[in-house]
Amino acid sequence: MHHFFTEPSQICETEIFIEGSDFNHMKNVLRMKQGEKVGISDGQGTDYTCEVERFEEGAAVLHILSSEKSYSELSSRIVLFQGLPKGDKMELIIQKAVELGVWEVVPVSTRRAVVKLDDKKAAKKVQRWNSIALGAAKQSGRSLVPEVKPVMGFAEALEYARELDITLIPYEMAEGMEKTKEMISSIRSGQSIGVFIGPEGGFDEEEVEKAQDMGAFPITLGKRILRTETAGLTVLSILMFHLEQ
Numbered sequence: 001m002h003h004f005f006t007e008p009s010q011i012c013e014t015e016i017f018i019e020g021s022d023f024n025h026m027k028n029v030l031r032m033k034q035g036e037k038v039g040i041s042d043g044q045g046t047d048y049t050c051e052v053e054r055f056e057e058g059a060a061v062l063h064i065l066s067s068e069k070s071y072s073e074l075s076s077r078i079v080l081f082q083g084l085p086k087g088d089k090m091e092l093i094i095q096k097a098v099e100l101g102v103w104e105v106v107p108v109s110t111r112r113a114v115v116k117l118d119d120k121k122a123a124k125k126v127q128r129w130n131s132i133a134l135g136a137a138k139q140s141g142r143s144l145v146p147e148v149k150p151v152m153g154f155a156e157a158l159e160y161a162r163e164l165d166i167t168l169i170p171y172e173m174a175e176g177m178e179k180t181k182e183m184i185s186s187i188r189s190g191q192s193i194g195v196f197i198g199p200e201g202g203f204d205e206e207e208v209e210k211a212q213d214m215g216a217f218p219i220t221l222g223k224r225i226l227r228t229e230t231a232g233l234t235v236l237s238i239l240m241f242h243l244e245q
Helices: 020-029 089-099 119-140 154-161 177-186 205-214 228-243
Strands: 002-005 015-019 037-041 046-056 059-069 078-083 104-109 166-170 193-197 217-219
Touching (some): 015 020, 020 046, 020 059, 078 228, 104 119, 104 154, 154 193, 166 205, 166 228, 177 228, 193 228, 205 217
Parallel strands (some): 002 037, 166 193
Antiparallel strands (some): 015 059
């Protein structure tokens, strides 16, 4: 069953209206027929099972068969603070992070990041990245679309993370797997979590010190050095396994 998102304003008592690119995809790409079932999420935690009722000028009209609270979301909000990687790696990171249950992705410009984006390029990238997040949310059956925030500097990202209950920062110099396991085990359902991941060159020591001063907890991911596109997904996988209910 195909899955789409819509705004609550497009939902009536018994019908849902789908417009724009999703309408075109339903009608002209998927060539959906009357009576065909489709899943709809309102982005606020409710999922609907519908069937195609009719196609109007510029809109697909769906009849609501049933609705229920979504159970596809983790109990905790996880924010991935990803140091800007080279090439198209960010697209892969966002796609997989959304599949693993991330709540938000914050691209971070760090000291050792090779990629430097001016405001115009950054805005265009963020638009593209949010499109990737939408596609991944549809594919993985999420009930909401995680937002990719505008690119932040490291200090701005740390300030943003202050509102979270727990902040983790994998660091190659961190020691003690037992301490890492204890930290992960102590995270409770419902707590908000930030995960800081460095770019290809890793974090500068001063950046790690500033993160720790803010309250971030350094963790180790083992004896091997993980690529930037692997490290964040590893932490998200561990957290998903720990928090999934």
